[in-house]
Amino acid sequence: MGIRRLLSGNEATATAMKQINPDVVAAYPITPSTEVVHYFSQYVADGEVDTEFVAVESEHSAMSACIGASAAGGRTATVTSACGLALMWELLYVASGQRLPMTLAVINRALSGPININNDHSDSMGARDSGWIQLYSENNQEAYDNYVMSWRISEHKDVLLPVMVCQDGFITSHAVENIELIEDEKVKEFVGEFKPERHLIDGGPLSVGPYDTPHFYFEHQYQRAQAMKRAKQVILDVSKEFAAMTGRGYGLFEEYKMADAERVIVVLNSSAGTAKVAADQLRAKGEKVGVLKLRVFRPFPHAEVAKALSNAKAVAVMDKCDSFNGMGGPVFVDVRTACYDLATRPQIVNYIYGLGGRDVTVDNFLYVYEKLTEIINSGTNTDDIYRHVGVRGVN
Amino acid sequence: MIYVKGVNQDQKWDEINVGGNITEGGTALDVNTGDWRIMIPRFHEDKCKQCMLCFPVCPDSAIPVQNEKRLDFNFKHCKGCGVCFKVCPFEGAITWEKEDK
Amino acid sequence: MAYNLKKESNKPERLTGGHRLCAGCGASVAVRGVLRAVNEEDKTVCGVATCCLEVSSVLFPFTAWQEGFIHCAFENVAATISGVESNYNALKRKGKITDNYKFIAFGGDGGTYDIGLQSLSGAMERGHDMVYVCYDNEAYMNTGLQRSSSTPKFAEVSTAPVGTKQAKGEMGVGKGQHKKDLTAIIVGHGVPYVAQTTFTNNFKDLHEKAYKAHYTPGPAFLNVLAPCPRGWRYPAEELMTITKLAVETCIWPLYEVEDGEWKLTYEPKKKLPVEDYLKLQGRFRHLFKKGNEWMIEDLQAHVDKKWEQLLKKCK
Numbered sequence: 001m002g003i004r005r006l007l008s009g010n011e012a013t014a015t016a017m018k019q020i021n022p023d024v025v026a027a028y029p030i031t032p033s034t035e036v037v038h039y040f041s042q043y044v045a046d047g048e049v050d051t052e053f054v055a056v057e058s059e060h061s062a063m064s065a066c067i068g069a070s071a072a073g074g075r076t077a078t079v080t081s082a083c084g085l086a087l088m089w090e091l092l093y094v095a096s097g098q099r100l101p102m103t104l105a106v107i108n109r110a111l112s113g114p115i116n117i118n119n120d121h122s123d124s125m126g127a128r129d130s131g132w133i134q135l136y137s138e139n140n141q142e143a144y145d146n147y148v149m150s151w152r153i154s155e156h157k158d159v160l161l162p163v164m165v166c167q168d169g170f171i172t173s174h175a176v177e178n179i180e181l182i183e184d185e186k187v188k189e190f191v192g193e194f195k196p197e198r199h200l201i202d203g204g205p206l207s208v209g210p211y212d213t214p215h216f217y218f219e220h221q222y223q224r225a226q227a228m229k230r231a232k233q234v235i236l237d238v239s240k241e242f243a244a245m246t247g248r249g250y251g252l253f254e255e256y257k258m259a260d261a262e263r264v265i266v267v268l269n270s271s272a273g274t275a276k277v278a279a280d281q282l283r284a285k286g287e288k289v290g291v292l293k294l295r296v297f298r299p300f301p302h303a304e305v306a307k308a309l310s311n312a313k314a315v316a317v318m319d320k321c322d323s324f325n326g327m328g329g330p331v332f333v334d335v336r337t338a339c340y341d342l343a344t345r346p347q348i349v350n351y352i353y354g355l356g357g358r359d360v361t362v363d364n365f366l367y368v369y370e371k372l373t374e375i376i377n378s379g380t381n382t383d384d385i386y387r388h389v390g391v392r393g394v395n
Numbered sequence: 396m397i398y399v400k401g402v403n404q405d406q407k408w409d410e411i412n413v414g415g416n417i418t419e420g421g422t423a424l425d426v427n428t429g430d431w432r433i434m435i436p437r438f439h440e441d442k443c444k445q446c447m448l449c450f451p452v453c454p455d456s457a458i459p460v461q462n463e464k465r466l467d468f469n470f471k472h473c474k475g476c477g478v479c480f481k482v483c484p485f486e487g488a489i490t491w492e493k494e495d496k
Numbered sequence: 497m498a499y500n501l502k503k504e505s506n507k508p509e510r511l512t513g514g515h516r517l518c519a520g521c522g523a524s525v526a527v528r529g530v531l532r533a534v535n536e537e538d539k540t541v542c543g544v545a546t547c548c549l550e551v552s553s554v555l556f557p558f559t560a561w562q563e564g565f566i567h568c569a570f571e572n573v574a575a576t577i578s579g580v581e582s583n584y585n586a587l588k589r590k591g592k593i594t595d596n597y598k599f600i601a602f603g604g605d606g607g608t609y610d611i612g613l614q615s616l617s618g619a620m621e622r623g624h625d626m627v628y629v630c631y632d633n634e635a636y637m638n639t640g641l642q643r644s645s646s647t648p649k650f651a652e653v654s655t656a657p658v659g660t661k662q663a664k665g666e667m668g669v670g671k672g673q674h675k676k677d678l679t680a681i682i683v684g685h686g687v688p689y690v691a692q693t694t695f696t697n698n699f700k701d702l703h704e705k706a707y708k709a710h711y712t713p714g715p716a717f718l719n720v721l722a723p724c725p726r727g728w729r730y731p732a733e734e735l736m737t738i739t740k741l742a743v744e745t746c747i748w749p750l751y752e753v754e755d756g757e758w759k760l761t762y763e764p765k766k767k768l769p770v771e772d773y774l775k776l777q778g779r780f781r782h783l784f785k786k787g788n789e790w791m792i793e794d795l796q797a798h799v800d801k802k803w804e805q806l807l808k809k810c811k
Contacts, residue, residue, distance in 0.1 A: 051586065052583065054578060054579065054582050054622065056578075056622075057615070058618070061574075061615050061619075062575075065575050065576065066579060067579060068566060068579025068583070069579040069583040071579075071580065072541070073587065091569060094568055094569060098414045099413050099414035160413065200541050201583070201587065201593055201595070201597055203593075203595050205420025205421070205559075205563055206565070208566045210556040210557075210559065211551045211567075212555075216404070216556050220414060223411075223414070415556045417556060420562035420563060422558045425514065428515070447501045447698075450505055451504075451699045452736055453528075454522070455513040456528060457513045460505040463503075465505075469513060471513070472513025474520075475519060476519035476725075476732040477732060478733055478735045481733045
C-alpha cells in the first residue's frame with residue numbers, strides 16, 4: 001500500500017523528482033514553481049539524490065542545459081512557470097525536434113503583461129504546438145501521478161518526446177492535500193533505467209542538431225508528428241500499468257457524470273473540481289449535466305473527445321487562457337474542431353475564465369450550465385461562441 | 396542526389412535517422428568541396444623541407460600528414476585558398492596557380 | 497613538455513574537410529588548432545552556437561566532426577555544453593562511463609560577445625569543467641556582415657555602412673563604437689584560465705593556451721581572432737599576414753590570465769602602426785580617404801591606450 005502524506009502540489013512534484021532521481025536537474029527561480037527547486041536542492045544537499053543540480057542563470061539556459069544533458073544520455077528534468085516557460089520557447093521546439101526525452105513540471109501561471117503571478121494557463125497553452133506532450137492535473141495527487149508516469153511516456157521508443165506535467169500555480173502548487181505516495185522502490189522499478197540508443201558520451205561519434213536542408217527537414221518533422229500520434233497509445237498503456245500498481249486509473253480524460261449528460265462542461269486542471277461541485281448540485285435537482293476533464297491535451301485525443309461529446313446537446317469549453325484571436329481559446333478551438341465530424345453535433349461555445357488568478361467559483365459554472373440551457377432552448381448560440389465569464393461589466 | 400553512409404534524399408521518412416542525428420563521424424569527408432577551386436596549390440616534394448608550417452593553416456584539413464611528413468594535397472577538399480602557399484618559407488615547395496578545369 | 501609542431505602533426509584530425517566554410521576561413525583553422533591540443537586518448541564533445549561554423553560543418557547527413565557534436569541554438573552554447581558536462585559528471589560518478597571527455601563550446605563573436613553573453617557568463621560563473629572558444633571574426637558573418645559589439649570602430653559592416661556624409665561622431669563612418677573587451681569581462685568572472693590568442697607562425701601560442709585551457713580544471717575561455725576574408729575584404733591567401741599584423745600592431749595582443757595573474761605571451765619588438773593592419777582590409781578602406789585621417793588617429797590612440805593598460809596589468 002502507498003504512503004499517506006500531507007503535501008503541497010510543489011512538494012508532491014519535488015517528492016516524485018526525488019524518487020526518480022534524475023541525472024541532471026537544471027532550473028531557475030520563478031514564482032510559483034520555485035518551491036519545487038527549493039525542496040529538490042535540499043535533497044541534493046542532504047545526499048538523498050545523486051543528481052547534478054545546475055542552478056542556471058535563466059530559464060533559457062535551464063532548457064539548454066537539459067537539452068545538453070538529455071543528448072548526453074541523462075535523465076533530465078526542470079521546472080518553471082509563466083515567463084520562464086516563455087523564455088524557454090525557442091528551445092522547447094529544439095528539445096522535441098531533437099527527440100530528447102525529459103520532463104518539465106509547469107506550475108501554471110499567467111503571462112505578462114501586465115505582470116501577474118497568479119494562475120491561468122496562458123504559459124503552457126502557448127507552448128501547446130511545440131511538440132511536447134502535455135498532461136494536466138486536477139489536484140496534488142494527479143500532479144504526482146502524472147509526474148511519475150511522464151518518464152515512461154517520454155522515454156518510450158515509439159515516442160521520444162519531452163513531457164510537460166502541468167498543475168495550477170498556488171491553487172494546487174501551494175495548497176496542502178492528503179495524497180498517497182508510492183514507495184520509492186516501486187517508483188524506481190516502474191520508471192526503470194533510461195537507456196537511449198545513442199548519446200553524446202557513449203564513446204562513439206554522434207552529431208546532434210545538424211543544419212537540416214529542405215531535402216530532410218520535412219521528413220524529420222513528419223517523424224515528430226507521428227511520434228506525437230503514437231504517444232496516445234503509449235500514455236494509455238503506461239496509465240494501465242500505473243493503475244495496476246496503485247489502483248489509480250487514468251485515461252486520456254475523465255468523464256464525470258457524462259452517461260446521459262445533455263449539457264457538458266469541458267475543463268482541465270484544478271477548476272475541474274469546482275465544475276464537478278456545480279454538476280453535483282444540478283444533478284441533485286435532476287438536471288442532466290456532466291463534466292469532461294481533459295488530462296492529455298497533447299496529443300489531443302480528438303476522436304475520443306468527439307465520441308464522448310456525441311450525445312450532448314450543448315457544450316461549454318472552458319479556457320483559462322485567451323487566444324486573442326477573435327474566435328476562442330485553445331481548448332475550445334480543438335474541441336470544436338474534433339466534433340466537426342460527428343453526425344449530430346452539439347452546440348459548442350467557449351468560456352474564457354479565471355485569468356490571472358481571478359477566483360473561479362461554483363457560481364461561475366452554474367452560470368455556464370444555465371447559458372447552455374438557454375442555447376438548447378433557443379436552438380442557437382446567437383453566433384456568440386467566444387464568451388467570457390467572471391469579467392466585470394460582462395456578466 | 397545526395398548519397399552518404401546509407402542516407403539519400405530518396406529515402407522515406409521512416410528510413411532516415413530520427414531527429415536528424417548523424418550517428419557516424421566525419422561523413423563530410425564524402426563531400427567534394429574541391430570543385431569550388433579557382434586557384435590550385437601544387438606540392439613539390441623535392442623542394443619541401445617538411446617544416447610543417449602549412450598543415451595547420453589549412454581551413455579544410457586538406458594537407459594530410461603521415462609520420463611527420465606532409466603528403467600531397469587532398470584535392471577533394473582543398474578549396475584553393477592559397478593560405479598554405481603564402482606561409483611556405485621554401486621557394487617552390489608550394490606553388491599556386493589558376494586551375495585548368 | 498615543449499611544443500613540437502611535428503609531433504602534433506601526428507594526431508588524427510578531429511575536424512575533417514568537406515565542410516562548407518569559405519575558402520581561407522579562419523574559423524576552422526581556429527577549431528583545428530584548439531582540438532589539436534587535446535591529448536589523443538581523450539574524447540571530445542564540441543558544442544557549436546548557430547554560426548558559420550555550425551551551418552557549414554554539419555548539414556544532415558554530413559558532419560565534419562569525428563566525435564561528439566551538439567548544436568542547439570544561437571545564444572546558448574555555453575549552457576548546452578554545461579548540461580552535457582553535468583551529465584558526464586553524473587554518469588561518471590555512477591560508474592556508467594569510463595572514457596575521459598573534454599567539453600568545448602565554440603561560438604562566433606555574435607554568439608559570444610552579444611546574444612550568448614549571458615549564457616557564457618552563467619556557465620563560467622558556475623564553474624563547469626569546459627572550454628569556451630570564441631572564434632572572433634568581428635561581425636555577424638553568417639547572416640551577412642552585420643555589426644556586433646566585437647566589430648572594431650570604423651569597420652564598415654552592413655548595419656553600420658559608410659555613408660555619403662561622413663562627419664566626426666555621426667552615423668556613416670562605419671561602426672561608431674570601439675570593440676568590447678570581452679576577454680577582460682571573462683577575466684572578471686575569476687575563472688582559472690582566460691587567454692587571448694590567434695594563429696601565428698607555428699601555432700605555438702594558440703596550442704599552448706588551448707592545452708592549458710583543456711587541462712586546467714574548471715572553466716576556461718579562449719578568445720581567438722579568426723579573420724574572415726569575405727567580411728574583412730582581404731585576399732583569402734593573406735590569412736596569416738592579417739593575424740600577424742593584428743598582433744604586431746597590438747590591435748590583438750596575445751596574453752593569458754592564469755588564476756588572476758595577467759601575462760603577456762608575446763611582445764612585439766617594434767609596435768607597428770595600425771595602418772599596416774588596416775590598409776590590407778576593404779572594411780577599413782574609407783579610413784584612407786582624404787579628410788579621414790582622424791579615424792586612423794582615433795584608432796591608434798585607442799590601441800595605444802589599451803596596450804598601455806594591458807602592460808600595466810601584466811607587470
